[in-house]
Amino acid sequence: MAASIDYQIEKYQFIEVNEPDHLSRQWAEVLEQCRQAKAGSEARLYLALQHVDYVTSFELPFRLQLIRAPQIIDLLRSELTLNRKPVTISDNRYGCVYTLKSDLSSIPDAFRYQFSNRIRRIASEGLTTGPFQQIAKQVKAPRQRLKLALEAGLQVTALDGLFWFGMQRIAADVSTLRKSGMRISTTEVEASDTLTGTTRRVPAYKRVE
Incomplete structure (x- = not known):
């Protein structure tokens, strides 16, 4: 299994379809501050809560690459x-x-998001993006995507789940698959990315034969 993974992010756009311009500007400013400071997870969330009018629980993992937002x-x-x-x-x-x-009267009651990205996943064995992209094209349900990836022998990190499978809480889906009978090991890998400019340890999962 890979001991470290580098995510080279060439395109990353996550936006609410009816997002006001001032909210987009606030997010852009927060993300730039996070990049310049190479802010950790807690610091990124703190900046967002301080400088964005409001944030939704759904967008936080995607906007800020948070694995444990709650x-x-x-x-x-x-x-x-x-x-x-x-x-x-x-x-x-x-x-x-x-x-x-x-x-809270001016905050909408419903939200709908769009997410598009172009990311190169580079592990010790080289470029490893392809299998994740293929699985994302095959099925839409996040947990089914995870199941297919694990059955294919892939090591799946929490960031893989976020980027390609649309998973905010991969640990909960891993738990469900375990209850269904799939044996899954958990470890941690060192992950770096060019969006936040940080390196941190993230959970990684692999099926045990």
Whole structure:
């Protein structure tokens, strides 16, 4: 299994379809600050909560490459007074909005997102992007994508799940697959990416034969 993986991000666009211009500018400024500071996960989320009018639970992992967004939110509650509003994502998914603002009346009740990227996944054995792209084209359901990848013998990191399978909480889907009888090992790999400019340890999963 790969001990380290480098994600070279050539294109990365995640946006709400009805996103106001001022919100897009706020996100662009936050992401630039994160890149310049090479901010860690907690620092990236702190910057977003401080400088973006409101953020949704659905977008945080994708916008900020957060693997454990709910846990980091809980950590920051002692420092920030967060208000919360339930919302609908893509017509049928529950989510919520976090904001420092006390007036929630102007925040929409529903959100729909678009995500497109072009990423090169480079591990010790070389360029390893292709298998993940192929699986993403075969099926739409995130957990089914993960199942196919593991059955194919791939090592799947939390960032692979985020980038190609649309998975915000890969650990929960791994747990479900384990309960169905699939034996899956867990380890950590060192992952770097050119979007955040950081290197960190991330969970990685592989099927045990």
